[in-house]
Amino acid sequence: MERSGCQILIETLIEQGVTTIFGYPGGQVLNIYDELYKNNHRINHVLTAHEQGAAHAADGYSRASGKVGVCIATSGPGATNLITGLATANSDSIPMVAITGNVPMELIGSDSFQEVDTFGLSIPVTKHSFRVDNVENLAETVQEAFRLAKSGRPGPVLIDIPKNIQLDKTEYSPTGIAEKTPDPKPDTALLDQALEMIYESKRPIVYCGGGVINANCSEAATTLVEKTDAFMVCSMMGLTAMDNSHARYLGMSGMHGRFAATKAISECDLVIAAGVRFTDRATGNKKKFASNAKIIHLDIDSAEQGKNIDATLQIPGDLGFALNYITSKLEPQKHPQWEETVNSYKNKTKDYTAPNGCLLPWEVINAVNERATPETNIATDVGQHQMWVAQYYNFKNPRTFQTSGGLGTMGYGMGAAIGAAVATGNKTVLFTGDGSFGMNLNELATAVSQNLPLIIVILNNGVLGMIRQWQNLFFDNHFIASTLERKTDFVKLADAFGATGLRASNPEELNEALDKAFALSSPVVIDCLIPDEENVFPMVPPNGSFDNIILK
Amino acid sequence: MSSDQQFAVSIIVSNQSGALTRISSLFSQRNFNIDSFTCGVTNNPEVSRMTITATGDANKKEQLLKQISKLYDVKKVELMTPENTILRELLIAKVNATGESLQTILDAANVFRSKVVDMSPESVCIEMTGESSKLNAFLTYIAPYGILEYCRTGLVAVERGSKCLYVVD
Numbered sequence: 001m002e003r004s005g006c007q008i009l010i011e012t013l014i015e016q017g018v019t020t021i022f023g024y025p026g027g028q029v030l031n032i033y034d035e036l037y038k039n040n041h042r043i044n045h046v047l048t049a050h051e052q053g054a055a056h057a058a059d060g061y062s063r064a065s066g067k068v069g070v071c072i073a074t075s076g077p078g079a080t081n082l083i084t085g086l087a088t089a090n091s092d093s094i095p096m097v098a099i100t101g102n103v104p105m106e107l108i109g110s111d112s113f114q115e116v117d118t119f120g121l122s123i124p125v126t127k128h129s130f131r132v133d134n135v136e137n138l139a140e141t142v143q144e145a146f147r148l149a150k151s152g153r154p155g156p157v158l159i160d161i162p163k164n165i166q167l168d169k170t171e172y173s174p175t176g177i178a179e180k181t182p183d184p185k186p187d188t189a190l191l192d193q194a195l196e197m198i199y200e201s202k203r204p205i206v207y208c209g210g211g212v213i214n215a216n217c218s219e220a221a222t223t224l225v226e227k228t229d230a231f232m233v234c235s236m237m238g239l240t241a242m243d244n245s246h247a248r249y250l251g252m253s254g255m256h257g258r259f260a261a262t263k264a265i266s267e268c269d270l271v272i273a274a275g276v277r278f279t280d281r282a283t284g285n286k287k288k289f290a291s292n293a294k295i296i297h298l299d300i301d302s303a304e305q306g307k308n309i310d311a312t313l314q315i316p317g318d319l320g321f322a323l324n325y326i327t328s329k330l331e332p333q334k335h336p337q338w339e340e341t342v343n344s345y346k347n348k349t350k351d352y353t354a355p356n357g358c359l360l361p362w363e364v365i366n367a368v369n370e371r372a373t374p375e376t377n378i379a380t381d382v383g384q385h386q387m388w389v390a391q392y393y394n395f396k397n398p399r400t401f402q403t404s405g406g407l408g409t410m411g412y413g414m415g416a417a418i419g420a421a422v423a424t425g426n427k428t429v430l431f432t433g434d435g436s437f438g439m440n441l442n443e444l445a446t447a448v449s450q451n452l453p454l455i456i457v458i459l460n461n462g463v464l465g466m467i468r469q470w471q472n473l474f475f476d477n478h479f480i481a482s483t484l485e486r487k488t489d490f491v492k493l494a495d496a497f498g499a500t501g502l503r504a505s506n507p508e509e510l511n512e513a514l515d516k517a518f519a520l521s522s523p524v525v526i527d528c529l530i531p532d533e534e535n536v537f538p539m540v541p542p543n544g545s546f547d548n549i550i551l552k
Numbered sequence: 553m554s555s556d557q558q559f560a561v562s563i564i565v566s567n568q569s570g571a572l573t574r575i576s577s578l579f580s581q582r583n584f585n586i587d588s589f590t591c592g593v594t595n596n597p598e599v600s601r602m603t604i605t606a607t608g609d610a611n612k613k614e615q616l617l618k619q620i621s622k623l624y625d626v627k628k629v630e631l632m633t634p635e636n637t638i639l640r641e642l643l644i645a646k647v648n649a650t651g652e653s654l655q656t657i658l659d660a661a662n663v664f665r666s667k668v669v670d671m672s673p674e675s676v677c678i679e680m681t682g683e684s685s686k687l688n689a690f691l692t693y694i695a696p697y698g699i700l701e702y703c704r705t706g707l708v709a710v711e712r713g714s715k716c717l718y719v720v721d
């Protein structure tokens with residue numbers, strides 16, 4: 001049957017299993033929106049407040065569900081507003097498809113109204129991008145975009161569709177869902193070498209990153225920890241790779257890692273690294289990172305191997321296959337000495353209690369934790385609050401943590417939390433900072449219009465805390481541009497947006513507010529007043545190592 | 553740390569609009585030091601062939617190869633080893649040539665087995681192909697006579713023997 005480009009686009013999206021798309025309309029996508037109107041019983045559109053919010057929502061949707069998140073924007077400013085969202089997803093290897101309309105092909109290059117080189121802009125921030133120049137290729141391009149987004153190392157893919165292609169007609173017949181290309185199998189000879197290295201090790205660490213989450217290998221990773229009698233250390237992207245209450249879970253290492261995790265990495269004799277890319281924030285000084293250890297580096301992307309760190313053994317290929325192969329062959333190991341040593345490092349850092357009953361960030365996080373279920377989504381923005389959540393929150397299930405790891409995008413949280421809540425229907429808590437929330441708080445409107453079960457916890461320290469921390473530690477307390485002398489009343493603000501606004505300045509008020517918020521299933525903002533001088537510790541200064549760790 | 557070396561890489565890339573942009577964008581994204589970059593059609597209308605020469609240590613070289621091969625439009629990437637590769641570059645040089653210098657330049661052109669492709673009362677244009685070292689030697693020799701301008705294509709590279717970089721199956 002003959003169909004227009006718009007019809008083909010919507011049909012192929014539905015074919016790919018897309019049920020929700022986040023977006024914002026404009027001149028060059030109006031025809032697509034008209035098809036969304038006609039198909040609103042088959043595909044749900046969530047209108048955000050800003051295209052950046054739509055991109056982060058598609059990203060959060062993907063992280064929470066494992067499905068490909070989809071967003072749509074018009075040409076020009078719509079497309080440029082997506083860029084930060086694409087870059088965020090690209091840094092964290094999140095499968096997404098972004099659709100942009102563009103001016104008709106005959107106008108491209110003439111600086112016409114709302115024309116921008118979306119394709120060119122998207123290149124460095126996507127896994128790949130397509131510009132469709134013939135309606136006959138449209139269905140195939142959409143399928144290919146989905147296949148690409150989820151295959152191999154996942155990532156965001158952009159499809160730019162000029163207006164005339166949306167209107168052109170061609171024959172169309174459904175072809176079904178684009179299957180993920182099977183991941184290449186790792187070389188079993190290399191995996192056998194890995195087994196040998198595990199047998200030789202007396203102080204093993206399993207080091208997991210976002211790749212473990214993307215490949216849905218949490219169980220295999222946990223089994224590996226147990227059979228190797230190792231401990232698990234994570235990068236921030238890998239925090240949900242294992243039930244955090246497992247006795248062998250040490251959590252995040254690196255710049256703001258937990259003491260035991262960073263110490264264990266510095267003392268172990270073997271790192272089995274799975275789906276991590278050893279960035280500067282995670283390793284500190286690369287020469288001193290795990291300097292007593294051999295490293296086995298498992299990753300789907302061979303370009304990661306040898307990029308930041310020269311592992312002893314590099315094994316490219318399917319992570320799930322690699323982990324299952326190793327765990328199925330491995331004779332269970334016992335390392336009681338190592339167990340005892342590492343356990344003695346746990347709880348080395350004491351949380352100090354608040355002077356005269358004021359609220360401390362970890363108290364807020366723990367109080368949320370007590371009320372949450374294993375399914376509760378936890379999203380964050382970027383700053384000190386993000387690090388505290390990474391350090392203190394006790395995650396149970398994979399995919400329940402949405403945070404911008406690689407790009408560190410302030411303003412990510414609102415969109416991401418909305419996406420996660422839409423994807424799962426589960427209670428979602430966003431921990432944000434007063435600075436970060438200011439970046440995209442407009443999305444509160446979206447949370448309200450969608451009536452999402454979203455609790456926004458603002459760890460309000462009155463400062464750009466992470467900036468202040470660096471000025472405090474490395475710039476002689478030159479507090480420039482980090483003190484937010486604002487008069488924003490977040491309770492009134494929540495009210496103005498049609499959400500519930502609450503405030504807590506001590507533990508009692510906090511408990512009361514959280515009880516109320518968890519009982520509601522609509523958006524709630526809790527303004528938590530915390531001291532401004534609190535710093536995130538431990539801290540390994542940039543390019544430092546465990547030897548330079550600052551504990552308080 | 554190994555030291556910096558120049559190396560040549562051949563790339564087969566599908567003829568998609570934007571394929572070139574994506575590859576050249578990679579160089580700035582990853583801070584690769586590209587010395588030359590050529591691209592042209594091949595006997596297969598679906599693909600183009602590029603030759604890149606770059607400078608870097610072993611690590612940079614490996615990253616460049618891996619990152620390029622990850623690109624969607626890229627069908628094949630190969631490092632061209634000097635021993636096993638025909639490497640050629642084209643130079644057109646416009647040289648000041650008046651009076652007695654004219655004969656010296658024509659002699660040099662002859663020795664370097666190049667062609668004179670244009671002459672004017674003040675200048676000659678010389679076209680030369682060869683490995684980059686030969687072109688460099690020629691340019692050094694004629695420099696004292698005054699080079700007005702020159703243009704080099706950058707290297708193209710093909711492996712010796714009957715093996716081909718890319719065969720469609």
Ligand SMILES: Cc1ncc(C[n+]2csc(CCOP(=O)(O)OP(=O)(O)O)c2C)c(N)n1
Nearest residue numbers: 383384385408410433434435436464465466
């Ligand atoms: C878009 C963006 N701009 C700037 C930064 C740099 N930055 C990192 S953390 C931070 C401060 C965050 O302040 P806030 O959200 O209040 O969190 P806090 O550190 O106080 O918990 C800034 C400005 C960033 N990460 N992202």
Ligand SMILES: [Mg+2]
Nearest residue numbers: 433434463465
């Ligand atoms: Mg703050």
